[in-house]
Amino acid sequence: ECPGTGSAQAGRAAACQGCPNQGLCAAGAAGPDAAEAAELRERLRAVRHTVLVLSGKGGVGKSTFSAALAHGLAADEDKQVALLDIDICGPSIPKMMGLEGEQVHQSGSGWSPVYVEENLGVMSVGFLLSSPDDAVIWRGPKKNGLIKQFLRDVDWGELDYLIVDTPPGTSDEHLSVVQYLSATHIDGAVIVTTPQEVSLQDVRKEINFCHKVKLPIIGVVENMSGFVCPKCKNESQIFPPTTGGAEKMCQSLNVSLLGKVPLDPQIGKSCDRGQSFLSEAPESPATLSYKNIIQRIQEYCEQHHCQEEKMI
Amino acid sequence: LLERSNLAGVQHILLVLSGKGGVGKSTISTELALALWHSGKKVGILDVDLCGPSIPRMLRVQDRAVHQCDSGWVPVFVGQDKGISLMSIGFLLERPDDAVVWRGPKKNALIKQFVTDVAWGDLDFLIVDTPPGTSDEHISAVEALRPHRLLGAVLVTTPQ
Numbered sequence: 343e344c345p346g347t348g349s350a351q352a353g354r355a356a357a358c359q360g361c362p363n364q365g366l367c368a369a370g371a372a373g374p375d376a377a378e379a380a381e382l383r384e385r386l387r388a389v390r391h392t393v394l395v396l397s398g399k400g401g402v403g404k405s406t407f408s409a410a411l412a413h414g415l416a417a418d419e420d421k422q423v424a425l426l427d428i429d430i431c432g433p434s435i436p437k438m439m440g441l442e443g444e445q446v447h448q449s450g451s452g453w454s455p456v457y458v459e460e461n462l463g464v465m466s467v468g469f470l471l472s473s474p475d476d477a478v479i480w481r482g483p484k485k486n487g488l489i490k491q492f493l494r495d496v497d498w499g500e501l502d503y504l505i506v507d508t509p510p511g512t513s514d515e516h517l518s519v520v521q522y523l524s525a526t527h528i529d530g531a532v533i534v535t536t537p538q539e540v541s542l543q544d545v546r547k548e549i550n551f552c553h554k555v556k557l558p559i560i561g562v563v564e565n566m567s568g569f570v571c572p573k574c575k576n577e578s579q580i581f582p583p584t585t586g587g588a589e590k591m592c593q594s595l596n597v598s599l600l601g602k603v604p605l606d607p608q609i610g611k612s613c614d615r616g617q618s619f620l621s622e623a624p625e626s627p628a629t630l631s632y633k634n635i636i637q638r639i640q641e642y643c644e645q646h647h648c649q650e651e652k653m654i
Numbered sequence: 655l656l657e658r659s660n661l662a663g664v665q666h667i668l669l670v671l672s673g674k675g676g677v678g679k680s681t682i683s684t685e686l687a688l689a690l691w692h693s694g695k696k697v698g699i700l701d702v703d704l705c706g707p708s709i710p711r712m713l714r715v716q717d718r719a720v721h722q723c724d725s726g727w728v729p730v731f732v733g734q735d736k737g738i739s740l741m742s743i744g745f746l747l748e749r750p751d752d753a754v755v756w757r758g759p760k761k762n763a764l765i766k767q768f769v770t771d772v773a774w775g776d777l778d779f780l781i782v783d784t785p786p787g788t789s790d791e792h793i794s795a796v797e798a799l800r801p802h803r804l805l806g807a808v809l810v811t812t813p814q
Contacts (some may be wrong), residue, residue, distance in 0.1 A: 399706055400674065400706070400785075401676010402675075402676055430789075431789055432675070477788045478788065479792075479793065481762075481790050481793060482761075482789070482790055485789065510675040512705045512753045512754065513756060513757065514757050514790075517757060536676075540680075541676075543750065544705070544706040546751040547705070547752065547754070549751075551755055554753065554755060555755075
């Protein structure tokens with residue numbers, strides 16, 4: 343019985359003898375060794391809540407949502423928030439946060455995140471490229487190395503929230519970030535989808551990934567959920583939920599539906615211009631949806647924290 | 655005795671790429687294949703998106719299985735005249751919701767197999783649909799396909 347390619351026993355269990363992938367699984371390594379885990383734990387000691395933003399599918403709005411979540415949480419000036427972009431091939435966060443062209447600085451205490459507000463810091467491979475069109479054509483192991491560096495070498499300081507934006511899929515980046523963050527703790531994952539079945543079929547895989555690696559699921563966000571024409575006010579389903587959308591999927595898989603966000607052309611524009619959509623379009627129905635979802639995420643994290651404290 | 659390569663009968667190989675996810679690579683790959691088929695061509699689609707294989711559902715063959723023959727794997731045929739053939743990891747999953755949680759090296763091994771071990775037969779076009787990014791799948795697919803008739807890449811984007 344295969345122990346699972348992501349398990350600590352991968353490549354090492356008795357059942358692995360003779361499997362053609364044994365060498366690969368064993369070389370994949372189970373995660374940080376004890377010394378590395380201690381380093382990561384130390385660096386992330388002052389992070390109260392960590393939220394991963396995932397999808398199985400590309401282009402559903404993970405980075406858009408991560409940016410809105412970061413801005414939404416940082417609206418409370420007493421909270422320290424950081425946004426870590428581990429999409430190494432397609433880092434969207436620098437542009438969305440209006441930080442294109444910024445560079446990362448080193449200090450005695452490590453890499454300094456780039457601050458968009460006093461209480462909102464950002465880190466992305468985008469800041470390490472000499473030109474925004476430079477392709478990062480790296481195989482898995484090199485990507486894993488950079489993700490480890492981001493977690494170990496960035497001087498995050500004291501944080502109320504660390505939001506981690508991920509690329510689409512269930513591969514190196516996702517395995518690595520979950521394994522490295524196991525040194526500290528992850529409150530949970532927010533999974534983003536759009537209403538159509540082609541997205542949902544990938545998102546179900548992502549939900550299974552979360553179960554496999556024992557990552558709690560805070561809930562699912564359905565993006566691009568309907569469009570209200572600004573002229574005639576008629577509502578259209580641009581991506582029809584032919585199989586019941588996220589709502590039906592959440593019911594059948596017993597996960598929370600955090601909310602639905604309608605399509606609003608202003609969202610794309612704000613992202614392109616590096617502005618906070620929540621500030622640029624405070625009256626949009628999408629803003630209201632985002633804010634409700636963000637509040638539910640906050641409530642989940644606070645509740646989770648209280649439960650943990652009770653257990654100590 | 656040199657075995658005839660499984661790609662020897664393929665006239666043109668086309669990659670469909672983007673950097674970005676969700677722009678319509680799989681949709682375009684499918685529509686391109688259907689358009690070529692309607693114009694009388696024999697077309698194959700190789701879906702190397704291992705984490706999010708979309709093509710089987712788009713061609714309504716998600717419930718089919720893959721079989722072996724002497725020259726390797728037999729692709730899944732679409733349509734009564736078998737004018738479109740398809741290979742995807744989607745056909746190898748026990749359950750459609752199973753996540754393929756593989757690191758790069760394991761993905762590379764399967765992609766090489768998909769390129770060399772699928773008995774495509776004679777095709778006018780082989781369209782290779784890719785996942786978003788510029789990583790393992792893309793490097794491995796290009797490396798494995800380069801010795802063959804690699805026509806080039808079509809890049810897909812959206813306006814923003």
